Amino acid sequence: MQNYKMLLQYEGTRYNGWQKQGNTPDTIQGIIEALLGEINGSPVELNGSGRTDAGVHAEEQCASFKLDTDTDCAVLKTELNRLLKKDIRILSIEKADPRFHARLNAKEKTYIYRICTDEKADVFTRHFTYLYPCCVDMQKMKRAAALLTGRHDFKAFCSDRRTKKSTVREIYSIDTELEGKLLRMRFTGSGFLYNMVRIMSGTLLKVGTGEMQPDDMTAVLESLDRKNAGPTLPSSGLTLQSVRY
Amino acid sequence: MQNYKMLLQYEGTRYNGWQKQGNTPDTIQGIIEALLGEINGSPVELNGSGRTDAGVHAEEQCASFKLDTDTDCAVLKTELNRLLKKDIRILSIEKADPRFHARLNAKEKTYIYRICTDEKADVFTRHFTYLYPCCVDMQKMKRAAALLTGRHDFKAFCSDRRTKKSTVREIYSIDTELEGKLLRMRFTGSGFLYNMVRIMSGTLLKVGTGEMQPDDMTAVLESLDRKNAGPTLPSSGLTLQSVRY
Numbered sequence: 181m182q183n184y185k186m187l188l189q190y191e192g193t194r195y196n197g198w199q200k201q202g203n204t205p206d207t208i209q210g211i212i213e214a215l216l217g218e219i220n221g222s223p224v225e226l227n228g229s230g231r232t233d234a235g236v237h238a239e240e241q242c243a244s245f246k247l248d249t250d251t252d253c254a255v256l257k258t259e260l261n262r263l264l265k266k267d268i269r270i271l272s273i274e275k276a277d278p279r280f281h282a283r284l285n286a287k288e289k290t291y292i293y294r295i296c297t298d299e300k301a302d303v304f305t306r307h308f309t310y311l312y313p314c315c316v317d318m319q320k321m322k323r324a325a326a327l328l329t330g331r332h333d334f335k336a337f338c339s340d341r342r343t344k345k346s347t348v349r350e351i352y353s354i355d356t357e358l359e360g361k362l363l364r365m366r367f368t369g370s371g372f373l374y375n376m377v378r379i380m381s382g383t384l385l386k387v388g389t390g391e392m393q394p395d396d397m398t399a400v401l402e403s404l405d406r407k408n409a410g411p412t413l414p415s416s417g418l419t420l421q422s423v424r425y
Numbered sequence: 426m427q428n429y430k431m432l433l434q435y436e437g438t439r440y441n442g443w444q445k446q447g448n449t450p451d452t453i454q455g456i457i458e459a460l461l462g463e464i465n466g467s468p469v470e471l472n473g474s475g476r477t478d479a480g481v482h483a484e485e486q487c488a489s490f491k492l493d494t495d496t497d498c499a500v501l502k503t504e505l506n507r508l509l510k511k512d513i514r515i516l517s518i519e520k521a522d523p524r525f526h527a528r529l530n531a532k533e534k535t536y537i538y539r540i541c542t543d544e545k546a547d548v549f550t551r552h553f554t555y556l557y558p559c560c561v562d563m564q565k566m567k568r569a570a571a572l573l574t575g576r577h578d579f580k581a582f583c584s585d586r587r588t589k590k591s592t593v594r595e596i597y598s599i600d601t602e603l604e605g606k607l608l609r610m611r612f613t614g615s616g617f618l619y620n621m622v623r624i625m626s627g628t629l630l631k632v633g634t635g636e637m638q639p640d641d642m643t644a645v646l647e648s649l650d651r652k653n654a655g656p657t658l659p660s661s662g663l664t665l666q667s668v669r670y
Contacts, residue, residue, distance in 0.1 A: 191548045239549070261545040269545045300506040300514045303436045304484070308549065 181246045184253070185276040188212075190238050191267040193307055193416065197234040198241075208232075208268060212243075215263050219256070220247050229286045229423040230371075235415030237308050240271065242423045244282040280425075288352065288424040290368045293381040294417050298361035309362070310417030316388030318358050323394035324387040325354035325365075328380060328401070335404040337383070339375035339412060347373055347404075356384065363388070366421070375412050383410030426491045429498070430521040433457075435483050436512040438552055438661065442479040443486075453477075453513060457488075460508050464501070465492050474531045474668040475616075480660030482553050485516065487668045489527040525670075533597065533669040535613045538626040539662050543606035554607070555662030561633030563603050568639035569632040570599035570610075573625060573646070580649040582628070584620035584657060592618055592649075601629065608633070611666070620657050628655030 190208055200210035209226050216224040228243045253273040260270045294309040296302060301311045328351060335347040351369040358364075365384060367377050383400065386392040392410065400408045435453055445455035454471050461469040474487045498518040505515045539554040541547060546556045573596060580592040596614040603609075610629060612622050628645065631637040637655065645653045 189548050237549075258544055266546065266551055267548050269548050299503055301511065303434050303512050303514050304482075304550075304553065306511055 181248060181278075182250045183244060183246050183276045183278050183280055184256075184273055185280055185282070186243045186245065186273045187271040188238070188241050188243065189269050189271060190241070191307060192232060192235050192237045194267060195234065197232055197236065198228050199231045208241075209243075211264070211268070212260070213245075215260060216245060216247070219251075219259065220249075222248065227282045229282045229289065230420075232420055233375075233415050233418075236418045236420065238420040240422045241420055242282045242286070242425070244276060244280055282423075285425050286371070286423050288368060288370060289372065290366060290421040290424075291372070291377045292419045292421050293365045293367075293377060293413065294419070295363040295365075295381075295385065295413075296361060297358075297363055302362065305362070308416065308419055310414050312385065314385075314389050316358065316363060316385070317390065318356065318388070320390070320394050321356045321384050321388040324384055324392075324397050325356050327394060327397035328384075329354050332401050333404060334373055334376055334401070336400050336406055336409045337376045337379045338373035338406065339379070340373070341406065343374075349373060349376070354380075354384075378412045378415065378418055379406075379409050381417070382413045385413070386410040426493060426523075427495045428489060428491050428521045428523050428525055429501075429518055430525055430527070431488045431490065431518045432516040433483070433486050433488065434514050434516060435486070436552060437477060437480050437482045439512060440479065442477055442481065443473050444476045453486075454488075456509070456513070457505070458490075460505055461490060461492070464496075464504065465494075467493065472527045474527045474534065475665075477665055478620075478660050478663075481663045481665065483665040485667045486665055487527045487531070487670070489521060489525055527668075530670050531616070531668050533613060533615060534617065535611060535666040535668075536617070536622045537664045537666050538610045538612075538622060538658065539664070540608040540610075540626075540630065540658075541606060542603075542608055547607065550607070553661065553664055555659050557630065559630075559634050561603065561608060561630070562635065563601065563633070565635070565639050566601045566629050566633040569629055569637075569642050570601050572639060572642035573629075574599050577646050578649060579618055579621055579646070581645050581651055581654045582621045582624045583618035583651065584624070585618070586651065588619075594618060594621070599625070599629075623657045623660065623663055624651075624654050626662070627658045630658070631655040 200207045226245045257273045331350040355366040445452045458471045471490045502518045576595040600611040
């Protein structure tokens with residue numbers, strides 16, 4: 181068995197997210213596993229660095245898989261790119277240490293949430309931008325972002341109420357910037373809970389528009405209660421930017 | 426009558442170009458003129474800075490038009506953005522001097538041609554990029570670009586053989602850059618002939634891949650013969666970036 185590390189990008193618009201789910205068609209994992217299985221001659225398991233939800237995009241997702249035979253990486257990459265539609269692209273494939281696992285070894289992930297605050301979205305980025313016409317106070321957003329940064333119990337920023345696992349995570353940085361009317365929020369952390377980036381984005385947006393105050397962040401975190409945070413913004417604005425190992 | 430200056434952007438993929446043509450549906454000019462005519466209560470003529478061909482995009486096209494009544498620019502912009510599909514966006518509308526005409530007063534235009542030289546196009550820019558897997562020699566391309574810059578008779582770079590008008594134009598600059606595997610060629614000039622940017626891009630690409638030499642540019646220009654220049658690249662890679670007045 182040879183282990184491989186793959187980097188890939190996708191526009192998630194047409195897909196039911198990363199993770200294959202029974203007979204649900206059109207998941208990124210399901211589609212690529214099927215192609216790898218055909219190439220391998222027997223089923224292949226593709227482990228992504230993490231699941232991205234339906235509609236979420238990835239600029240550089242990482243995944244690992246094992247094949248029965250030692251295969252030329254460049255040939256494999258070209259073959260997959262030929263078979264995959266235009267909205268999924270393999271960036272690279274390389275041979276990896278047998279112990280490498282894209283999810284278990286991931287050290288850090290960066291996500292970007294894009295919001296167009298104009299009355300209509302830029303036509304060239306509209307497929308990966310959430311349209312929300314408003315005016316935002318960047319100073320307030322930056323103060324709120326600073327309060328969310330660091331090691332906290334993010335239970336209030338998680339959609340899964342039933343989880344028994346730890347909801348403590350560490351966020352290394354949250355950068356917010358406004359370029360023209362395009363608002364970008366970039367989150368880097370050790371890992372994120374279910375819907376956490378979309379809920380943090382929704383909460384920061386409420387701070388930006390004045391519906392919440394920066395200082396509210398501390399109370400929201402301490403409450404551990406999902407209903408105190410802002411809304412879960414649509415998946416279309418979210419992009420996994422990179423994974424670090 | 427009040428004269429207006431409008432800036433707009435569009436992804437040209439779904440459209441038959443800028444210029445309305447009899448009963449051909451889905452031209453940018455035709456669609457916006459129809460909406461303006463309804464708002465005005467009588468037909469309106471929309472003059473673009475120039476025609477963009479079917480499939481060509483615009484980051485900032487300029488157009489002028491006259492309405493019978495003095496209308497609030499912000500209200501008009503919002504109404505048009507609401508009525509237009511997501512791939513056409515009005516960036517601004519302002520009142521203009523009665524003599525302002527978007528085509529006649531245009532001083533300078535900038536076009537960008539994008540080529541992805543990798544085996545598959547970046548999923549996020551694939552709709553405005555021409556995929557042409559190859560290796561390019563940037564030094565050769567820059568030398569060729571320098572020879573095409575300036576005031577020349579560009580008849581060899583024009584698709585319209587029957588034109589009786591002058592084919593002399595001045596190109597102020599041609600910038601070529603390679604970022605990763607994405608090749609960008611930016612052309613700024615007083616004006617361009619029919620298909621001129623796409624033919625120049627095809628010619629420079631042939632120089633980049635070694636099929637033509639930089640020094641060939643002088644002979645191609647002097648020949649005044651279309652068949653000596655490179656191919657007309659697809660419209661999908663071409664974007665009108667801006668117009669200066």
